[in-house]
Amino acid sequence: MSKNQKNEANDIRMGIIYPHSAGIDVGSMNMMVSYQGLHGGSQVKEYGSYTQELHDLAQDLKESGVTHVAMEATGVYWMAVYEVLEQYDLQVTLVNARHYKNTAGQKTDVSDSQWIHQLHAHGLFRASHIADESYRELRCYIHERGIFQKQKSDTLNRMQKVLTQMNIKYQHLLSDIEGVIGMQILERIATGQNHAETILANLKLRQLKTSREDLLKSLTGIYKPHLVSVLNHHLEAYKFYKDQMLSYEKEIENLLKKMLPEETAIPVKSSKVRKNQYHFNLKDYLHHLVGIDLTEIDGLDENTVLTIIAITGLNMEKWPTAEHFASWLNLAARPKISGGKVLGHQKRFTKNPATQAFRMAAQTMWQNKGILGHLYRRLSASKGSKKAIKAVARRLAVIFYNMVKKKMKYDPKIVALDQEQLRARKIARLQKEAEKMGCTLHIKVA
Known part of the structure; x- marks a missing residue:
């Protein structure tokens, strides 16, 4: 041949x-x-x-x-x-x-x-997921904004270190040094003011939980010129990073406007902007873009939803089922089977930002009073927090997939646990324990 x-x-x-x-x-x-x-x-x-x-x-x-x-x-x-x-x-x-x-x-x-x-x-390759051009551009803006947000946070930590070197303690008395009062005090110190009474002059301190006397004590420090100079440079860097975040927010808003129909009207954000939140009405943009309100899902806010959509896009047809979507996110278990027996599970690691967003959302469920919060606490008590986070993150991913693909509203009843099934499991476990002790368990229906 x-x-x-x-x-x-x-x-x-x-x-x-x-x-x-x-x-x-x-x-x-x-x-x-x-x-x-x-x-x-x-x-x-x-x-x-x-x-x-x-x-x-x-x-x-x-x-x-x-x-x-x-x-x-x-x-x-x-x-x-x-x-x-x-x-x-x-x-x-x-x-x-x-x-x-x-x-x-x-x-x-x-x-x-x-x-x-x-x-x-021979068709032996599995294609990686690549979102459309507009979502790739959105992901780039979000990524760069996140970098500046981290640098802003690092700079804030360095400023607090300088304050500690100067033996200034007011940052420990305020709940957030990035608040209005905290930044006003910081700017006055950076400009060279070194007297506690002068620093606090004309500041509205009524909303603070701490007293004026304690603030005066905390601002009595060692104001060395070189430390004040370093603090001033850090403050300028902080403002720069904050301005860069705002610049990327404008790019994100302009891109979201292009992705929506021209006649779509988004109202201006009226509520107070929280730290590191977007300064435009992101929730309404996402609602019009997706067609449903994904922030109704427990644990998912508008920042998290935007991060996920920038990675996955809105075309869920790329994943045939919710199970495929969860597996792509590395949130589904992959058992290693040999000889008909499960020998263990594959340990996979991923840097997928969408996966990290779902896991971060699941981590907040420990204090949630809803059904997902109950699921997290139950799994955390029996299997540990790591497995609980992955299980709840998978549940969130399945809900996200079905809502985007089927354009269905969030219904907590859909994700409700089968209480009868849980009750049957508990009874079976108690009966097994009773048999081991040589006892008989009689079940009385209430």
């Missing part, structure tokens, strides 16, 4: 799904591409990473009849390649590097591209 006949036999046996496909090994400065040529046979070609060279790559694939392309998600280098290939209407599959293994032998860029090409041709 000739070599071509062997390849044809292998193709029939393996079943080629995408005959006009290509595989790309993405690098920082070069791209190694393996694709099916017009005259048959696999070809390997190297391209640079400059924008014009990426367009040349896409044009060559298009002229060769390639319709499906697979490439590995390598850092952030894949993003530019994905953007260019998307412009040429090529079906791009982004692959998690953990989902495939290379063949034994020498590992090179050429062999990697050929292996990716071969696996993709």
